[in-house]
Amino acid sequence: MGLMSATIIDGAALAEREKQSIHQRVNRLAECGRRPALTAVLVGSTPAGELYANRQRQACENVGIKYELRKLPSDTSPRAAAELLQSLTVDPAVTGIMLHLPLPPQLDATELQYKIDPVKDVEGVNPANIGYVVYGHTLIAPCTALAVIELIESTGVSLRGAEAVVVGASEIAGKPIALLLTQRLATVTLCHIETRDLKSHTRRADVLVVAAGKAGLIGADHVKAGAIVIDVGINRITLADGSKKTVGDVDFEAVREKAAYITPVPGGVGPMTVAMLLKNTLRSAELLERR
Ligand code: NAD
Numbered sequence: 001m002g003l004m005s006a007t008i009i010d011g012a013a014l015a016e017r018e019k020q021s022i023h024q025r026v027n028r029l030a031e032c033g034r035r036p037a038l039t040a041v042l043v044g045s046t047p048a049g050e051l052y053a054n055r056q057r058q059a060c061e062n063v064g065i066k067y068e069l070r071k072l073p074s075d076t077s078p079r080a081a082a083e084l085l086q087s088l089t090v091d092p093a094v095t096g097i098m099l100h101l102p103l104p105p106q107l108d109a110t111e112l113q114y115k116i117d118p119v120k121d122v123e124g125v126n127p128a129n130i131g132y133v134v135y136g137h138t139l140i141a142p143c144t145a146l147a148v149i150e151l152i153e154s155t156g157v158s159l160r161g162a163e164a165v166v167v168g169a170s171e172i173a174g175k176p177i178a179l180l181l182t183q184r185l186a187t188v189t190l191c192h193i194e195t196r197d198l199k200s201h202t203r204r205a206d207v208l209v210v211a212a213g214k215a216g217l218i219g220a221d222h223v224k225a226g227a228i229v230i231d232v233g234i235n236r237i238t239l240a241d242g243s244k245k246t247v248g249d250v251d252f253e254a255v256r257e258k259a260a261y262i263t264p265v266p267g268g269v270g271p272m273t274v275a276m277l278l279k280n281t282l283r284s285a286e287l288l289e290r291r
Pocket of ligand 1: 144167168169170171172173174191192193194195198211212213214217232233234235269270273
């Protein structure tokens with residue numbers, strides 16, 4: 001370990017702590033007969049989709065959340081998919097709803113996400129929920145963005161007035177991350193594929209969040225000494241010997257010598273995102289209580 005080596009933010013350990021507190025709050029709701037119940041919709045079964053859904057079931061059941069998977073055939077019509085989401089929205093036994101992506105080509109994700117009751121929208125993907133974040137009345141915020149904020153806040157470093165740079169501007173990751181950072185009063189720069197001279201931006205960052213989906217995009221040169229670096233990227237790469245490995249968008253070994261804090265991949269944003277899905281599911285159930 002070098003003299004200046006960064007503190008590694010242990011997302012897996014933080015997620016575990018988070019889950020313990022979620023479990024306690026779930027138990028309290030369950031005692032009043034209001035156990036949170038998440039229904040996930042999977043259209044068209046793939047091995048990856050099934051694997052992800054199984055892990056999700058395990059994660060829910062570990063904290064006492066009831067989990068149901070509703071599988072639809074891959075040739076499901078837009079109308080049938082919308083009808084299922086609407087029926088879940090009005091079903092009082094269902095407190096949370098999520099739609100697995102990707103969808104088959106005949107189905108439009110955004111259109112279907114609109115059909116999910118904003119209060120039951122545990123992924124925070126209904127446009128209404130993004131809107132509430134913009135207006136400062138957050139109901140349910142997107143999971144990955146929440147995970148990023150919690151990881152930054154775990155360092156104890158304040159976001160207020162900090163230079164925050166986000167690389168990647170997708171609807172699922174970069175844009176919501178930039179929104180939540182703005183809400184916490186950081187000065188935010190949002191970079192994307194058309195950004196000229198990426199390095200000139202990232203080098204100014206006190207907090208650098210990378211969500212581009214490109215292995216090795218961020219090297220030591222891109223990082224200011226003492227920065228907090230949060231790596232959202234998940235990339236499967238093939239090594240020289242033919243074996244496969246999961247890496248982020250940040251050159252971890254190089255950047256850890258320069259940053260003050262860094263998240264690993266795997267074991268950083270990934271497990272925290274799962275914890276935030278559980279936290280949102282709990283929040284949905286609590287919000288429904290007050291309705
Ligand atoms: P996306 O492809 O939808 O968006 C990528 C964004 O990065 C775009 O805005 C694009 O302009 C930008 N970008 C791409 N290459 C760039 C470059 N060379 N320089 C600057 N900007 C560049 O991807 P996404 O769905 O937002 O996901 C991004 C990454 O984050 C992926 O690796 C994905 O697997 C990962 N991800 C992880 C989690 C998690 O929970 N850990 C959640 C969501 C996404």
